[in-house]
Amino acid sequence: MYNYVSDFLSKRTFQVRVGDSLSDTHQQQNGTPQGAVLSPTIFNILINKVVHILSDQDHISVGQYADDTSLLLKAKSAPHAGSKKRTETISKLLTHSTNILIKNMEDNGFKVNVEKTQCIFFDVNEEPEIEINGKKIRATDSARYLGMEIDKNLNFKKHIIKLKNRGLKAINVLRYMSGKNWGINAKQKTMILKNYILPKMTYGEEVFDTSSKSNLLILDRVQHIVLRNICRARKSTKVEILHYLTGIDPLHIRRMKKKVNLFSRINHNLKNPAIEAYSKVREPSNHYGYKMKNLIDTTLEIVEKIGFSKEMIMKKKIPYPLWTLHCMQIDTQLALKISKKNDEAKFMKTTTLAHLTNHYSNYEQIFTDASKEENTSGIGVYEEKNNLSIKLRLNDYISITTGELYAILRVLTNIEKRNLNRRDVDRVCVCTDSLASCLALKGDLKWVARPDLVLRIRILYHKLFNEGWVVWILWIPSHVDIAGNEMADKYANEGRNKTKIIDIKLGYKETKSFINKKVNSEIYQPSYEENDHEKIKEFRKIFPKINSKIPLDEKYILLNRCRAGVTTFDRTGTDLYCRKCKTNLTIKHCIKDCRLFDRSRLEIKHYFSAINMKFTLVNILSPGHKGWAEKGILYHLQSINEIFEI
Numbered sequence: 001m002y003n004y005v006s007d008f009l010s011k012r013t014f015q016v017r018v019g020d021s022l023s024d025t026h027q028q029q030n031g032t033p034q035g036a037v038l039s040p041t042i043f044n045i046l047i048n049k050v051v052h053i054l055s056d057q058d059h060i061s062v063g064q065y066a067d068d069t070s071l072l073l074k075a076k077s078a079p080h081a082g083s084k085k086r087t088e089t090i091s092k093l094l095t096h097s098t099n100i101l102i103k104n105m106e107d108n109g110f111k112v113n114v115e116k117t118q119c120i121f122f123d124v125n126e127e128p129e130i131e132i133n134g135k136k137i138r139a140t141d142s143a144r145y146l147g148m149e150i151d152k153n154l155n156f157k158k159h160i161i162k163l164k165n166r167g168l169k170a171i172n173v174l175r176y177m178s179g180k181n182w183g184i185n186a187k188q189k190t191m192i193l194k195n196y197i198l199p200k201m202t203y204g205e206e207v208f209d210t211s212s213k214s215n216l217l218i219l220d221r222v223q224h225i226v227l228r229n230i231c232r233a234r235k236s237t238k239v240e241i242l243h244y245l246t247g248i249d250p251l252h253i254r255r256m257k258k259k260v261n262l263f264s265r266i267n268h269n270l271k272n273p274a275i276e277a278y279s280k281v282r283e284p285s286n287h288y289g290y291k292m293k294n295l296i297d298t299t300l301e302i303v304e305k306i307g308f309s310k311e312m313i314m315k316k317k318i319p320y321p322l323w324t325l326h327c328m329q330i331d332t333q334l335a336l337k338i339s340k341k342n343d344e345a346k347f348m349k350t351t352t353l354a355h356l357t358n359h360y361s362n363y364e365q366i367f368t369d370a371s372k373e374e375n376t377s378g379i380g381v382y383e384e385k386n387n388l389s390i391k392l393r394l395n396d397y398i399s400i401t402t403g404e405l406y407a408i409l410r411v412l413t414n415i416e417k418r419n420l421n422r423r424d425v426d427r428v429c430v431c432t433d434s435l436a437s438c439l440a441l442k443g444d445l446k447w448v449a450r451p452d453l454v455l456r457i458r459i460l461y462h463k464l465f466n467e468g469w470v471v472w473i474l475w476i477p478s479h480v481d482i483a484g485n486e487m488a489d490k491y492a493n494e495g496r497n498k499t500k501i502i503d504i505k506l507g508y509k510e511t512k513s514f515i516n517k518k519v520n521s522e523i524y525q526p527s528y529e530e531n532d533h534e535k536i537k538e539f540r541k542i543f544p545k546i547n548s549k550i551p552l553d554e555k556y557i558l559l560n561r562c563r564a565g566v567t568t569f570d571r572t573g574t575d576l577y578c579r580k581c582k583t584n585l586t587i588k589h590c591i592k593d594c595r596l597f598d599r600s601r602l603e604i605k606h607y608f609s610a611i612n613m614k615f616t617l618v619n620i621l622s623p624g625h626k627g628w629a630e631k632g633i634l635y636h637l638q639s640i641n642e643i644f645e646i
Contacts, residue, residue, distance in 0.1 A: 008038060030109040043067075046108060053104045060097045065146055071097055084126075091128035094119075098132055118143040122152055148204045156208035157215050167201030167222040174229055186552035189230045190246060197226060202251070206262050207295060209255040220251055232557045234566040238535050241564045244528070247547050253524050257515055259299040260308060264511040267310040278310070306518035312395075314452055314505035322445065325462040330442050331359075331474045335435055338477055349480040356429075360472065363429040366411050367484035370394075370403025370434070371492035378498070379407040380491025384484045390414075391495040395504045397514045403492075404434035405453040406504060408441075408473065412460045415469065427470045433478035433485060441473060450507045520546060535565045541618045550623065558637040558646045562587050563621050568645040576644075588617045590640045600639040603632040 012033060016023040032039035043066075051062050051069065063070040073094055075086070102112050114132050120143040121127050127139040142151040142158050149159035174192060178184050184192075201219055209216075220239075227242035228235070243250050249257070266272045277296055303309070334355055338348050356365065367382045377398050381390035390410060394403055411430050432438065440448040441457060448454050464471055476485060506514060528546050531537075542563055543550070552560065561567050569576050569585050576585040580596050583589060590597065592615070607629040608615045625633060640646060 005038075005042065008033075008036075009042070040066075047110075050105050050108050050110065051101065054097060054101060057097055059093055068146060069101070070145060071101070073097075087126050087128045091130060094128070095131050098130065102132060120150065120152055122154060148207065154210075155215060156211045159204065159208060160211065160215050160218050163201045163203060164218050164222055167197060167219070170197040170200045171222070171226060171229075173197075174226065178229075185554070186230050186232075186246075189226075190248070190552075193223075193226050193230065193248065198223075198254075202254070205251070205255045206259045209252075209259065209298065210293060210295065216252070223248075223251060231552050231560055233564055234561060234568070237561075237564045237566045238533065240528075240531065240533075240536055241539055244539065244543060244546060244548070245550055245560055245564065246552065247549070249524070253519060256302050256523065257519050259295065260302050260306070260515045260519070261512055263299050263303060263310075264308075264313055264508065264515065267313050268508060269316045271316075302519070302523075306515070306522045308511075308515065308518065312506050312514075313511055314450075314507050317452055317455065320445075320455055320459075322458070325458050326465045328441050328458060328461050329470075329472045330438050331472055332435065332438050332442075334477065335475055340477055345480045348477045349482060352476050352480065352482055356431075356474075356476075360429040360474065363427040363470075363472070365429050365431060365484060367431045367482075367488040368404065368407035368411060369432070369478070369485065369488035369492045370400050370407055371489065371496055372398075372400050372403065373496060376496045377403050378492050378495030379403050379410070380488045380493070380495055381407055381411055382484055382487040382491060389487070389491050391491045391498065392502050393495050393498040393500065394502050395506065396501075397506060397510055397517075398504055399449070399507075399510055399513075401434060401436045401440065402450050402453065402504065402507060402510065404432055404437040405440065405450055405457065406502075407492075408432060408437065409453060409457050409460070412457060412464065412471070415464060415471070416460060426468055429472045429474050431474050431476050431484060433476055435475050438473060438475045449509050452505075452507075538565055539563060542621050543623075548623070555634060558641055559621065559634065561646050562591065562637065585644065590644060591620055591636070592617050594640075596643060597636060597639050600632075600636040604629070604636060607632060 009032070012028040013025045014028055015025055032042050047064070047067065047069075051064055054060055054062055054071075059073060061072045061074075063072060071094065073090065075090055105112055112132075114135055114137075117132060117137055119130050119137045119139045120141075121139055130137045130139075142149050144150075149156070149162060151158050173196065174189060177192075178189065201222055224239050224242060227233075227239075227246050227248060228237065231242065231245045233242060233245070240250075263278060266274050266278065269275075278300065334352060337351055337355075340348070365384050367384065368379070370377065370379045372378075375396040377394040377396065377400075379390070379392050379394060383389070390407075392410070394406060408430055411428075415428060436449075440450070440454050445451040445454060461471060476482060478485060478489070525546050528536075528540065531540075550556075550560065550563075565587065567587060569590075570587045577583070578585045578589060578594060578596075581589065581594055591601075604620065605615055607625075608619065613619055620633060637646065
């Protein structure tokens with residue numbers, strides 16, 4: 001390895017190209033080749049060694065990411081007016097530590113750009129002066145670090161305004177791709193918002209969530225522009241209804257989820273240096289006369305409110321030398337022969353049974369399955385030869401793939417426990433209907449959802465292989481009336497009803513799903529139910545739950561405007577009159593009572609009469625009407641639109 005790295009770095013040359021002309025060849029004195037896979041690793045080894053020189057400086061902490069290095073000093077008594085001695089002390093400490101670090105960097109071949117070096121002080125009236133190699137570094141009001149504009153007042157307004165401008169530029173993409181009567185549909189606009197616009201305007205949102213409401217409202221307004229464009233709502237539509245219609249979280253809910261996800265990621269890795277921050281109890285900082293909560297405080301409040309804890313999180317394991325393990329024998333041939341979308345159940349059953357007979361007739365066949373309903377999970381295992389079964393309930397909120405992997409693990413564990421001297425079969429075929437589990441066992445641990453379970457299975461499989469066992473993992477289609485698979489499915493459903501729960505920690509994707517559901521149910525839904533605005537109360541009668549799947553296609557625009565309670569003829573500031581009925585012109589009047597539309601309303605009345613449902617505005621605007629009933633409602637709204645614009 002030493003010789004390889006030495007040859008990799010030695011005698012490297014470079015040239016400069018200008019147009020078609022090349023400069024003379026020069027030898028590279030230091031640095032690593034740009035674009036090479038090994039370069040970042042070698043760079044990190046050297047730069048990490050450099051900053052360790054400050055490890056004995058108790059008053060200074062170092063923040064480091066690649067070649068961005070920051071020195072942080074926290075003084076118990078910050079220098080205010082008249083505290084000249086404290087100002088000088090802080091200046092000496094920072095100057096001394098900075099010069100030590102820079103000298104060590106230069107001794108190791110690094111060059112520091114003094115012009116780019118910035119200094120910022122928080123909560124001070126008199127700013128100390130810092131010198132680097134004799135040059136004075138002026139303190140700035142804001143500094144850019146890792147893509148964030150950090151200002152001395154810690155209100156992040158400058159950063160938020162930058163994000164707002166980025167978001168407004170990104171919105172132009174929607175304007176280029178759609179108009180009033182042409183362009184991409186609502187689903188495609190939502191994808192652009194989620195994958196292109198929001199990432200640009202929410203960078204660092206976990207951190208700046210502590211900013212003032214007026215600052216955060218700057219970004220909210222940008223998002224509202226896009227939401228109104230997606231659902232084609234009128235300008236006076238309540239912004240909360242825009243979120244409920246599109247199913248896009250408000251930014252403050254999104255920030256809550258991001259903060260708890262950060263908590264989950266940090267606690268997933270026990271070696272993460274930030275993990276200690278979440279275990280310390282701290283008081284809110286007294287900043288410019290008022291108490292300001294920080295990222296840690298607000299995150300722990302949400303964690304407690306949704307019933308989450310670090311004990312629920314799967315911990316990252318020490319890397320294992322996978323090349324020392326025997327490769328697992330995974331059979332997914334049936335996935336190439338069968339299409340679950342297109343093939344009939346009878347064909348799939350025949351093909352599967354033929355494959356089992358031709359390849360695994362002399363194997364002991366064991367069937368596994370996992371079941372999940374709402375938040376409960378269970379697994380079932382059925383050994384066909386011995387007519388044995390396993391029924392277990394697993395932790396709530398785990399995924400189906402995790403359950404399937406755990407079922408396979410239990411099968412291999414049971415095989416290991418068998419008495420080798422008495423066994424009459426040493427060939428086992430484990431049949432699972434989870435293709436994702438099979439692919440996870442074949443794949444790289446770096447990319448699978450549950451590397452902890454996959455690694456345990458691989459290690460156990462390797463042990464069984466060395467003891468003479470032949471084990472195949474076979475994928476089979478589900479619900480095609482294969483007896484063993486149906487029995488395993490039955491036992492998995494019975495396992496969900498058990499009281500004893502097998503404790504399986506949540507993987508990263510599972511914690512993300514848990515956090516999303518819990519923030520919605522414990523925070524977002526209650527705020528929806530407590531909102532007493534008249535428009536939202538009416539909307540809530542139609543959609544009692546947040547994140548209801550509301551179609552936003554072109555044909556539903558008129559319907560959704562009526563649901564939102566804002567149309568051209570019935571909105572704030574208008575007071576129109578129906579001359580036919582001699583009454584105020586409202587959404588309720590037009591849809592339910594106006595004599596101008598008795599003919600288009602007749603078919604809807606027949607439908608409600610046939611299903612014994614009251615003919616009310618809420619029932620008409622509620623989802624669930626299909627076929628000719630839905631067509632009748634849309635035709636009725638179109639008739640209204642032709643006379644009174646919706």
